[in-house]
Amino acid sequence: MIAGKALVIFWLCLAVVFTPPQAKSKITQPQPLTSFKINTTLQNTASSCSYTVTIRTSCSSSRYTRDRISLAFGDAYGYQVYVPRLDDPRSRTFESCSTDTFHINGPCTYQICYVYLYRNGYDGWKPESITISGYYTSSVTFYYDTFIPNAVWYGFNHCNAASSSA
Numbered sequence: 001m002i003a004g005k006a007l008v009i010f011w012l013c014l015a016v017v018f019t020p021p022q023a024k025s026k027i028t029q030p031q032p033l034t035s036f037k038i039n040t041t042l043q044n045t046a047s048s049c050s051y052t053v054t055i056r057t058s059c060s061s062s063r064y065t066r067d068r069i070s071l072a073f074g075d076a077y078g079y080q081v082y083v084p085r086l087d088d089p090r091s092r093t094f095e096s097c098s099t100d101t102f103h104i105n106g107p108c109t110y111q112i113c114y115v116y117l118y119r120n121g122y123d124g125w126k127p128e129s130i131t132i133s134g135y136y137t138s139s140v141t142f143y144y145d146t147f148i149p150n151a152v153w154y155g156f157n158h159c160n161a162a163s164s165s166a
Contacts (some may be wrong), residue, residue, distance in 0.1 A: 042122065051105075054099060055099070056099045127145075129144060
């Protein structure tokens with residue numbers, strides 16, 4: 001009986017010692033990317049797909065914004081969807097505590113792994129999250145919950161993490 005318990009303890013110790021470490025976590029906070037460039041080459045040459053983009057504005061955002069908001073998202077292969085202006089102050093887009101849904105057409109992508117927002121103006125804006133779905137991609141949500149800085153692309157790029165874990 002003692003030998004059996006010792007054997008169980010031995011195997012448990014081996015399991016603990018040889019358990020591989022956890023993979024590095026993805027960046028969970030959005031980052032500025034001053035070198036980000038819009039890929040205009042594929043905008044007009046790639047086949048067209050439709051996407052649904054849902055943006056939830058934080059309740060701690062300013063009541064409304066008149067700032068110009070641009071969006072770019074894409075995959076690890078360079079396919080990119082660019083929307084030069086999502087905002088429309090007359091339609092009350094991006095008000096505090098609101099959810100806005102956009103139907104966007106753009107180049108077809110594989111799984112979306114990055115998203116960037118660009119804000120230009122003086123009001124400020126704090127998105128809570130962005131969810132993007134399309135015909136060829138699984139729905140993906142990026143959590144911002146921070147004010148977008150002015151005049152810089154700001155967001156997430158999980159493309160390298162996805163390709164290195166595959």
